[in-house]
Structures are given as structure tokens and as C-alpha cells.
Amino acid sequence: MPSVSMTINGKQVAGEVEERTLLVDFIREDQRLTGTHVGCDTSQCGACVIHVNGEAVKACTMLAVQANNSEITTIEGLANGDDLHPMQEAFRDNHGLQCGFCTPGMIMSAVALAKRNSAPSEAEVRHYLEGNLCRCTGYHNIVKSVMAGARAMT
Amino acid sequence: MYNFKYQVASSxxxxxSKINAxxxxxxxxxGMTLLPTMKQRLAMPSDLIDLSGASLTGITASEKTVSIGAMTTHDTVANSKEVSTAIPALAKLAGGIxxxxxxxxxxxxxxxxxxxPAADYPAAxxxxxxxxxxxxxxxxxxxxxxGMFETALEEDEVIVKVDFPTPLTASYVKFPNPASRYAIVGVFVAKTISGVRVAVTGAGACVFRATEMEAALTKDFSPAALNDSSISEDGLNADIHASAEYRAHLVGVMARRAVAACE
Incomplete structure (x- = not known):
């Protein structure tokens, strides 16, 4: 089996994987980082969004071997110890989650957006979150959270 | 997903040569289509030859041509200053995938x-x-x-780049499926030095040129010029999202909107 090594949340990790192992499975099953969720497994829902070399990608649609030697950030890598990341804080303050299943992906997409656009409009947030689905349909507060979080990140 | 052998190509x-071997x-x-297809076990390749290390990325623009490396991502094209300046319709198309x-x-x-059949880039x-x-x-x-999922490429042939001639004006308008964002119908209209071109995606088995519309627009490049031209619904796609008749109607609407956006 091929071996892969990558940096996840600042920590160097390595492992042996089957070629067909999805990156999300390597993160959840091998690395036991279960904050990254699998919602649909068909690239639609965005619950599995992580950052690979700083870019938001769907971890269910990338092979672990494709991430060899890359820098990965998952939802677990955002907080600084007990201090939540400003985007996480904004989701808490604005009640940006109901059941919470989509939240890790929402926050990782939101952080990627905020890095490009520090003051996104409501329309820009809604457009950027096109690939993140919330089955509780709590989009209104999610959008409010993302706008507040982006401002707080500057 | 069935297992396979994974190899990284250096060029x-x-x-x-890795495909041939x-x-x-x-x-x-x-992998945005291939990996989901493999997950559903609709494809079972023996080997995957990864092109990410083959130095096929990058955008160069001259006065007449915008050249885009095959492995350039949609996001890079959408946010490229060169592309937005030379062919704004192409940057917009990439940003809508x-x-x-x-x-x-x-x-x-x-x-x-x-x-x-419903991809955006073939229309461009x-x-x-x-x-x-x-x-x-x-x-x-x-x-x-x-044809449907069919191109002129040989099994072992690799796309290096795509050269787009700079048009006088161009626009792409699509009616996206609200869930997948794939085009139910998408129409790319371009006025070039060698004439008007109208390409339609999403409507048929494969992207095609609407020649009757091209002729009408050559005489008069305005949305109204398309009021009398229609696309036959024969052979168009019909599925739960749209009937062939509805797709034929949408071709006209999208084409008129695209021409209007050119002006």
C-alpha cells in the first residue's frame, strides 16, 4: 500500500493507505479527527470541506494519495487552545447552527471566503456557500454568522 | 470504489507512456467527475495517472489569444486578470461552474x-x-x-492547453439546475473577426452550434434578431429536470439574454 505523509493542523502525520482511500476517510478513520463530516459523499453537501494548501476543498472528492505532502487544516485546527476562532465564535453568537452537522464545512468555507473578502455582502456570502447545504435550512443565521465572523477576522 | 494503482505523471x-503501460x-x-463516478462503481480503471505534477498549469495572454494550461483550475481562470480583461465571458463562465x-x-x-453534455467549458x-x-x-x-462523453482524443493523448482567440465581444448565459449547477441549457454567443458563433450546451447529447441563430445574428446582432429562429426539440435531452420542448425554448431565451449581455 502507498504511504502518504502530510501536515494536518500543523502536525506532521504519515500512514499507509489503499489507493482508493478518500482523504476524508484518512482524516476521520486513520487520524481520528472526526470534526470533518461526511454528509452526502457525492460532492454536493460540503460537510467535508477542509483546507488543502489554503484552499477549500471537499475531502470526500479527493484521494488521500492526492494530498501527499500537502498542508491540511480541518475544523479542529481553527481554535487556539480553548479560544475559539473568530468564525466559530461568530457562529455561536449568531446562533448559526441548529443540529450542527453541516457546521464544520460551513465554517471552513466561511474562513476561506473571509480570507479573500474581509467584508462580504449578504449576496456574496450566499453565493459562496452554494456548495454547503444545511438540512435544518438555517441559512439566515449562517449568513449573519459568516458576515460577522469575516469582520471579526480582520 | 474499486481499487486501482495510483501513479503521478511528471509530464x-x-x-x-504510463497510460500505455x-x-x-x-x-x-x-477528479471532480471521475472520483464520484468511481465511487458509484460506474468506472473501474486499473490505474489512475495523476496529472497534477505534469506542469500543465498557467495562463498566458497575448493580444489575439488567451492560452490556458489544461490543469488550470476553474477558480484560477475565474480570478485571472488576464482572462477577465481579454475574455470576460470566459472568466465568468469558469466562476459559475x-x-x-x-x-x-x-x-x-x-x-x-x-x-x-451539461458542462460549461465545452460551450466556450x-x-x-x-x-x-x-x-x-x-x-x-x-x-x-x-458526442455524449466522447471527444476526438485518443486513449493515450493528453491535453496540454487550450488556446482561445480573443473575440470582439462574447457572453455566456446558462439556466443552471438549482441543485447541481450544471447547465440545463447554456448558450455561449461570440462575435469574432471571422463571424458570429453560437454554442449550446446542456440541451443535447453534446455541445453543438446553433447555425440558424448564427445566420440571424450575422445579419443583425441583436436579441430581437432571434425572435423568429427556434431550435427543433428533436433529439434534445429530456429528463426529470426539463422536457425537450422546454429545453428548446430555453435555448432561445438564453441566446437572447447572451446577445443582450454582449451589447
Missing amino acids: AEDAT SDEGKLLAG GDPAVRNRGTIGGSIANND VLGLGATVITNRRSISGDDFFK
């Missing part, structure tokens, strides 16, 4: 090699009269798309 030539190998670009995470991985080469390649450069030859956009 387009290396990819060709494999049993039933497939090239892997961004899938969603942000998909655009960060999906590539122009992967999109046109796959030739999904055909609509602008682009040339597809492989590691073997140049293929005109008019000869590249052969």
Missing part, C-alpha cells in the same frame, strides 16, 4: 476531456472557436466534441 509525455488506465485531472470547493479542484482540461471552446493543443497535435474546437 504529458510521461502520462502517455497500464491495463485500462485513466488520466486524473481535478459547480461551487467554490469544486472550482478549487476542477480543471479546464478535465472538463473538456470528459465532455459532459466551441463558441469561441478555440484550439485544443495536446501532446500530439492541435484539434480545432469544431472537431473536438464528438
